[in-house]
Every structure is written in C-alpha cells, then in structure tokens.
Amino acid sequence: MTDHAKLKAWVDDMAQLCQPDEVVWLDGSEQERKKLEDEAVTTGELLRLNEEKLPGCFYHRTDPKDVARVENLTFICTSKEEDAGPTNNWMKPSEGYAKASEIFKDSMKGRTMYVIPFSMGPVGSSFSKIGVQLTDSIYVCLSMRIMTRMGQTVLDALGSDGEFTKCLHGKADLNPERRLILHFPEDNAIWSVGSGYGGNALLGKKCLSLRIASWLAKQEGWLAEHMLILGLEKDGKTRYITAAFPSACGKTNLAMLIPPEGLKHKGYKITTVGDDIAWLRQGPDGRLWAVNPENGFFGVAPGTNSKSNPNALATAQKNTIFTNVVFDTEHKTVWWEDGEGEAPKQALDWLGRPWKEGITYEDGKPVKGAHPNSRFTSPISQCPAASNKIDDPKGVPIDAMIFGGRRARLAPLVYETLSWDHGVYAAATVASERTAAQYGKQGEVRRDPMAMLPFCGYNMGDYFAHWIKMGKKTPKPPKIFHVNWFRRDKDNKFLWPGFGENLRVLEWVIERCEGKGEAEETPIGFVPKKGALDMTGLDLPEGTMEQVLEVNPEEWKAELEDHKKFFEKFGSKLPKELREQLTALEERLAAVPA
Numbered sequence: 371m372t373d374h375a376k377l378k379a380w381v382d383d384m385a386q387l388c389q390p391d392e393v394v395w396l397d398g399s400e401q402e403r404k405k406l407e408d409e410a411v412t413t414g415e416l417l418r419l420n421e422e423k424l425p426g427c428f429y430h431r432t433d434p435k436d437v438a439r440v441e442n443l444t445f446i447c448t449s450k451e452e453d454a455g456p457t458n459n460w461m462k463p464s465e466g467y468a469k470a471s472e473i474f475k476d477s478m479k480g481r482t483m484y485v486i487p488f489s490m491g492p493v494g495s496s497f498s499k500i501g502v503q504l505t506d507s508i509y510v511c512l513s514m515r516i517m518t519r520m521g522q523t524v525l526d527a528l529g530s531d532g533e534f535t536k537c538l539h540g541k542a543d544l545n546p547e548r549r550l551i552l553h554f555p556e557d558n559a560i561w562s563v564g565s566g567y568g569g570n571a572l573l574g575k576k577c578l579s580l581r582i583a584s585w586l587a588k589q590e591g592w593l594a595e596h597m598l599i600l601g602l603e604k605d606g607k608t609r610y611i612t613a614a615f616p617s618a619c620g621k622t623n624l625a626m627l628i629p630p631e632g633l634k635h636k637g638y639k640i641t642t643v644g645d646d647i648a649w650l651r652q653g654p655d656g657r658l659w660a661v662n663p664e665n666g667f668f669g670v671a672p673g674t675n676s677k678s679n680p681n682a683l684a685t686a687q688k689n690t691i692f693t694n695v696v697f698d699t700e701h702k703t704v705w706w707e708d709g710e711g712e713a714p715k716q717a718l719d720w721l722g723r724p725w726k727e728g729i730t731y732e733d734g735k736p737v738k739g740a741h742p743n744s745r746f747t748s749p750i751s752q753c754p755a756a757s758n759k760i761d762d763p764k765g766v767p768i769d770a771m772i773f774g775g776r777r778a779r780l781a782p783l784v785y786e787t788l789s790w791d792h793g794v795y796a797a798a799t800v801a802s803e804r805t806a807a808q809y810g811k812q813g814e815v816r817r818d819p820m821a822m823l824p825f826c827g828y829n830m831g832d833y834f835a836h837w838i839k840m841g842k843k844t845p846k847p848p849k850i851f852h853v854n855w856f857r858r859d860k861d862n863k864f865l866w867p868g869f870g871e872n873l874r875v876l877e878w879v880i881e882r883c884e885g886k887g888e889a890e891e892t893p894i895g896f897v898p899k900k901g902a903l904d905m906t907g908l909d910l911p912e913g914t915m916e917q918v919l920e921v922n923p924e925e926w927k928a929e930l931e932d933h934k935k936f937f938e939k940f941g942s943k944l945p946k947e948l949r950e951q952l953t954a955l956e957e958r959l960a961a962v963p964a
C-alpha cells in the first residue's frame with residue numbers, strides 16, 4: 371500500500387500503544403465500503419435503513435454523554451503557552467502526550483485499528499493537505515469516506531516521504547472524564563480520545579482543517595477559515611462569496627439557498643462549493659482563491675426541511691449516515707423535529723427509547739425525539755446545488771467575504787466595511803449566542819472573531835495580525851461585509867425573514883463589488899440606501915426596512931466599550947491596525963450630530 375517508512379513506523383508505534391487485535395489499512399474501494407458497513411451492522415454500530423426509501427443510508431446513535439464538540443476538553447499543546455493564546459485551552463505537549471497515552475494505552479484490545487489516509491482538498495491540489503487517521507470506530511471510517519477524499523489515491527499522492535498530519539483517534543471507554551481532544555501543531559499531530567462524535571472524532575474536519583490548518587496557514591501565508599463558499603450565478607457568470615458565521619447560524623442553508631419567488635425572474639442560481647470550511651490562497655491574478663477542503667456535509671438535522679433547505683434534504687436521500695435522529699421502526703426511516711412529514715407512529719428516540727410525538731417529561735416539557743445536535747453526513751456531490759468547481763484544484767476566485775453573528779439589536783442587516791483593515795476589525799468583533807453545537811450554556815452571548823473562536827489553532831492576536839498581513843500582500847483582496855439576519859423588533863420578533871430572501875442581500879453585495887449598488891455612508895460602513903435592495907415580491911410591514919438597516923450611534927458607542935474590553939485580552943499581540951480601526955470608528959461615531 372505504501373513505502374512511506376515514517377508513516378509505517380508511526381502506525382506501528384501507535385499500535386504498540388493501543389494494542390489493537392488487528393491493524394487494517396483502508397484503500398477506499400467499494401468492496402471495502404460494503405465490508406465495513408456489513409461489519410458495523412453486525413455489531414450494531416450502524417442500522418441499515420430502508421433500501422427503497424433511503425438507499426445506502428445508515429442510522430447511528432452515539433453514547434448519550436457524547437453528543438457534541440467539547441470545548442472544555444479541547445487543547446492546543448504548544449511549547450509556549452503564549453502560542454495558544456488567551457482564547458484556547460493550553461497544555462504542554464509532554465503533558466498532553468502523557469495524559470492521553472494513559473487513556474489510549476491498551477484501549478484497542480479486542481478491537482481493530484483502521485488506518486485512513488485522507489486528503490483535505492482535491493487530491494494533488496496545491497491547496498490540499500494530507501492526513502492519516504487511526505481509529506477504532508467503523509462509524510468514523512465510513513464518515514471519513516464521506517467527508518474526505520480517502521484511500522490508496524491519497525497514499526500514492528503522499529509518496530515515500532510526503533508530509534502528513536498524524537491523527538490518532540480512539541473511543542476508549544467513552545467516559546467524558548477520560549476524554550481529550552489534543553492538537554500538537556509543532557508536531558503536525560492530533561490525538562483525540564474518549565469520544566466517537568462528529569467534530570471530536572472526524573479529525574479531518576475542525577481539528578485538521580481549522581485548528582492545525584490555521585497554524586500551517588500562518589507559517590505558509592494563506593488562510594484556513596470557518597467559511598462557506600457559494601457561487602452566485604447569473605447570465606452565465608458566477609461570482610463567488612465566502613461567509614463566516616458562528617455555529618448554527620444557518621451556514622448550510624445559506625450555502626445552498628434557493629432564490630425567492632420574487633427574484634426568480636432575474637435567473638439567479640446559487641451553487642455550493644462548501645458549507646463550513648474554506649482554505650484561501652493568493653492566485654496568480656492577485657486575488658484570493660478558495661477551496662473547500664471537505665467532500666461532504668455534516669449538517670444539523672433538526673430544522674432541515676423542504677422550506678428551510680430543500681437542497682440539503684435532497685442531498686440526504688441516499689448514501690447518508692444519520693446520527694442521533696428519530697428512528698422509525700416501522701418503515702426503517704428517520705425523522706427529526708422541524709423536518710419533513712408527520713412524526714412516525716412507531717419510533718425510537720435518539721436514546722433508543724420508545725418515542726411518540728407529544729410525550730412529555732414529568733414537568734410537562736416535550737420529549738424531543740432527535741437530539742438538537744443530531745446530524746446527517748452526506749456527500750457534497752449529491753447536492754442538487756453542488757458547484758461544478760468542487761473538485762477544481764485551483765479553487766474559485768473570491769469577490770466578497772461576509773461575516774455575521776446572531777444579534778437581536780445593533781447590527782444592521784448588512785454593511786460594507788470601508789477597507790480590508792476595517793473588515794478585519796468588523797470580523798474580529800463579531801458576536802453571537804451559544805448554540806446546541808457547543809458544550810455549555812445555551813443563549814449566552816459571546817464574541818466569536820471570524821467565527822473561529824473554538825477553531826483557531828494559535829494565539830488569536832497573532833491570527834488578527836496574520837489577517838492584516840494577508841490584506842497587505844494581496845493586490846486584489848475581496849471586499850468585506852457584515853450581515854445580521856437575526857435583528858429583532860421591540861416585541862422580540864425577527865425583522866428579516868431570512869432563508870431564500872437573503873439572496874436580496876447577496877445581490878447587493880455583488881453589486882457593490884461591481885461598483886454598483888446604492889449605499890449610504892454611516893460611521894460603521896456603507897449601508898444600502900432606501901430602495902437599493904430589490905424587494906420585489908417581499909412585502910414587509912411599513913418601517914421594517916428602516917429598522918433592520920438602522921445604525922444607532924449611541925448603541926454603537928456602548929458596543930465599542932465592549933470591543934475595547936475584548937481586545938484587552940490580547941495585550942501586546944493585538945495588531946496596531948485594529949487599535950487604529952477602533953479609534954477611527956470611535957471618532958466617526960463622535961462626529962455624528964446628537
């Protein structure tokens with residue numbers, strides 16, 4: 371399979387530590403897929419779903435205490451604490467290896483260790499990075515088959531001495547007390563133990579493509595970002611946009627948006643390049659080009675329906691693994707809250723308990739059938755909106771970058787920042803609310819710079835400086851915008867309908883990139899002029915657009931105090947350009963007549 375001596379030696383060392391009964395190298399063949407599926411069905415790790423209704427689909431339940439990423443157990447292990455920075459948990463590499471080794475030790479006795487060679491990005495692209503994941507979970511093997519390009523082609527691309535990220539994963543006893551997600555950027559290594567769930571276990575995703583990749587990107591002069599990539603096609607021309615939002619702000623929905631009725635006559639089509647991660651590099655034309663390093667979606671199931679995201683629903687009709695949703699025992703299909711159709715009559719919930727819609731706990735609260743962070747894992751190629759550029763090794767040229775948070779007040783529906791540095795400032799001060807995808811209290815507001823707070827693999831002060839540097843060295847950088855789909859009125863009702871209607875905002879964004887699109891300059895940036903957003907077919911109550919686009923200088927002045935406090939965290943690491951942006955914004959706000 372490979373004559374990469376270092377790779378073979380590393381696999382031997384890890385097998386020595388974990389003591390599996392067997393080590394199996396995966397080649398990515400169809401035959402191998404069937405074998406793994408059959409084995410997982412035999413052991414109960416997967417349930418095969420109705421072959422007619424959901425061909426090639428499987429159902430999986432994780433341990434009840436293993437249902438989301440665990441930020442408190444996620445560490446950046448660097449020699450110097452300063453290199454992890456104030457927003458990451460830090461551990462000395464020697465301590466990390468020692469603690470995790472204790473848990474890994476002999477943990478694969480009676481199990482098989484699978485070796486998964488995988489490429490993040492099209493195999494052989496200059497953007498791409500290779501990883502090799504060792505795991506004792508067939509669910510992880512089959513999920514990595516969907517989420518990455520994997521198998522013999524990757525080993526061939528690696529050759530006999532190529533660089534790769536060493537990814538060791540083991541479920542051990544799934545005890546949350548013995549769970550660690552460790553990143554060793556100086557060694558290009560990831561060790562994850564004690565979880566079999568999503569972001570903790572599919573190491574190509576958040577661990578490699580964001581935490582380790584952001585570190586590599588800083589050394590090598592590119593960007594690894596928590597961004598969707600979409601194409602906005604019209605009259606045979608496609609403009610590409612990246613957008614970064616904190617978890618559970620509808621990134622997957624935006625990435626595969628369907629134009630609203632009122633704009634259908636304009637002939638827009640959204641094409642999906644990626645829904646979660648973008649790697650960006652300067653192209654020969656001086657612009658930033660992006661690839662999606664992933665090959666699949668790990669989408670949140672609850673709330674996905676034919677209104678919110680028909681493309682995602684269509685994508686997940688075959689060759690999909692469903693995790694922690696409701697299992698319809700009669701039809702061998704799946705269901706989730708705010709999904710499609712009626713709840714099944716005979717079903718088991720995500721915990722495997724008999725479940726019916728309407729049942730309640732003793733306190734009267736409804737028992738949810740699907741876990742709020744339940745997921746579908748599907749190949750991107752099955753998405754009806756999939757871009758024809760998903761496998762293009764050059765990536766796509768980016769016209770605009772959008773950042774957004776979930777703000778009930780303050781931030782207008784959209785504004786264009788005044789320069790690259792001002793855009794970096796707006797991105798660095800994005801704030802949002804905690805969601806079910808994170809471990810912790812829901813509803814709490816937190817700042818989430820570039821939506822990278824849980825994913826930046828190094829000191830965020832250095833990360834801001836790297837962003838500033840990227841702007842300086844990119845001759846034709848994209849314009850940077852900020853959006854807020856979540857502004858509410860005084861009765862706490864959403865002002866903007868969202869979903870497909872967001873196309874109206876994307877249209878203005880592209881118009882601005884083309885030197886068109888009418889805007890009014892405010893202290894925070896350019897906001898659409900009255901009538902600049904095409905509202906054909908969308909009748910909002912009188913005064914709504916004024917409210918949703920309002921910039922209130924007094925509220926912004928208060929907001930700036932919080933920016934200052936937030937920036938203090940980074941001490942001398944905060945780039946002077948961001949301090950200057952803060953002062954300039956303060957001055958623009960002070961200049962507004964009372």
Ligand code: O2Y
Pocket residue numbers: 437438439567568569570616617618646668669743807808
């Ligand atoms: O909870 C997890 O392990 C998954 S979180 C996730 C999954 C897909 C895309 N984005 C996210 C996220 O938290 O940003």
Ligand code: MN
Pocket residue numbers: 596617646
């Ligand atoms: Mn994400």
